[in-house]
Amino acid sequence: MGIPHFLVIPYPVQGHVNPLMQLSEALAKHGCKITFLNTEFNHKRANSCGGGLDSLKEQGLKFVTLPDGLDPEDDRSDHHKVLVSIKTNMPALLPKLIQDINALDVENNITCIVVTMNMGWALQVGHKLGIEGAVLWTASATSLATCYCIPRLIDDGIIDSEGIPTKKQEVQLSPNMPKMVGADFPWGGLGKIFFPYIVKEMKTLELGEWWLCNTTSDLEPGALATSPRFLPIGPLMESDTNKSSFWEEDTTCLDWLDQQPPQSVVYVSFGSLATVEPNQFKELALGLDLLNRPFLWVVRPSNDNNKVNHAYSDEFHGCKGKIVNWAPQRKILDHPAIACFISHCGWNSTIEGVCSGIPFLCCPFFSDQFVNRSYICDVWKVGLKLDKDENGLILKGEIRKKVDQLLENEDIKARSLKLKELSLKNSVKGGQSSKNLEKFINWAK
Structure with a gap:
């Protein structure tokens, strides 16, 4: 045989x-x-x-x-x-x-x-x-x-x-x-x-x-x-x-994370397919500025030809953050400096966040990401929704408000760690x- x-x-x-x-x-x-x-x-x-x-x-x-x-x-x-x-x-x-x-x-x-x-x-x-x-x-x-x-x-x-x-x-x-x-x-x-x-x-x-x-x-x-x-x-x-990555991973972010206090960094990544519209991109950038805390933001090159076509508005300083094209996500989520994960709720990212015990802020784009958000926010209760305004935008103020709410919520943190333990078992x-x-x-x- x-x-x-x-x-x-x-x-x-x-x-x-x-x-x-x-x-x-x-x-x-x-x-x-x-x-x-x-x-x-x-x-x-x-x-x-x-x-x-x-x-x-x-x-x-x-x-x-x-x-x-x-x-x-x-x-x-x-x-x-x-x-x-x-x-x-x-x-x-x-x-x-x-x-x-x-x-x-x-x-x-x-x-x-x-x-x-x-x-x-x-x-x-x-x-x-x-x-x-x-x-x-x-x-x-x-x-x-x-x-x-x-x-x-x-x-x-x-x-x-x-x-x-x-x-x-x-x-x-x-x-x-x-x-x-x-x-x-x-x-x-x-x-x-x-x-x-x-x-x-x-x-x-x-x-x-x-x-x-x-x-x-x-x-x-x-x-x-x-x-x-x-x-x-x-x-x-x-x-x-990730030995099969389609983009060059920027590992300098791991050294940068080593310099940050424990549970202080807001990690932002929307996976390998979702595209952020220019107006939403601007609000997100300004929202991260408003946080007044360190952030690590993955801004994927557009269309695989490695040109980044996102215009950062003049008001965006980004001095507290680090922006990379692509990153070793699992290592980042496991890093003690990470406080929360602003995610598109793709299933791979959801599983990785859960297995790292990291609370989520949810920003789904399409497909199964909406129901994954239901699990994160309503079933497992390890994250919060980012709500859109009447024009379908998540505004900078909403980002700041929800990050503060999430990081002050000890119950969500405790549930995230419990779910991690349960999943890895x-x-x-x-x-x-x-x-x-x-x-x-x-x-x-």
Whole structure:
């Protein structure tokens, strides 16, 4: 009996590559063999930003690439374009790649393909070749449960066939889940083209026998009860540094943090996809100035060509803060100088903040970020909402007011530390997620 050999295929965005990389490292630690498939474009990009991929080879990870079908100068922040190109080009190339990988190691052929959302086509290819499949869902289990329940939501007349809520009402998918309004659905804010796409993708993903979730049964018990396929294996926290980063990480911020008093710094980052509108950017900058305390702000280069297109207003001094293009987030959140996290509430950031015991200020942009905010503020009670004014802006005064409120709230701090302890317990040997991961590996054998 050979060891399990996983071919893992993330959709080429940072928020999918990272958790799948962490899962791969966890599987490799259990003696499994991993072949990690990147797009050629992303592989080049990750290697030029710190080139950490080589160090992973020693841990038993092997890297292979396929072209995404786009030209080097194409705009890869246009996700519709990327999706269409991948689906048009990659499926025909995958069988040959699998054949080549298997020819190199006849004893340990690929036993299972693991994909993230948008890469379900690879499960179809695997299915035809008789290879088992699994899915790593990189958002919350709640967003997975919501997508899974789309047919039911349509049948019950809660949404129409385009995913639009039929009337203003709160929906609760199961008794232990937060109530959602239409704007909280994971396809909210993604435009009409994506809803039919999600419906189709969910059908394809059913070829995956397991839907692995980077969560714990303490964090989302109701959502995990929706289907026996959902398997919580989080928090995925393997690598200390991010060897697959698409942008050069500015590590000078760690030295800067060393100079700051304990629990004094406000950390601000909106992840790898969200874009802040110019007016909101200005309010945020002025709000950070008003705090009169140190802040660390990640302002991502726009459109991947490393030009920063944010205009700081003349009134912004920023003398108490440090601004970087991209940063080693896990190390920052674990730093004793950090007081709170102003976040877009993407699931990876949410899990990282929870596992560091850091209170949140929530500023969601799209997709599952709104329901993640409900968990942070209403269910786990480890953060506060930043409210918008009538023009949809979070004003500088609101930022200052909420930071003060949050940092004076000892209950929130205590709950954050308790939730950290509860979450991390799952990943250690004997913890629920750890047992689930072993169950998954045994199935793959």
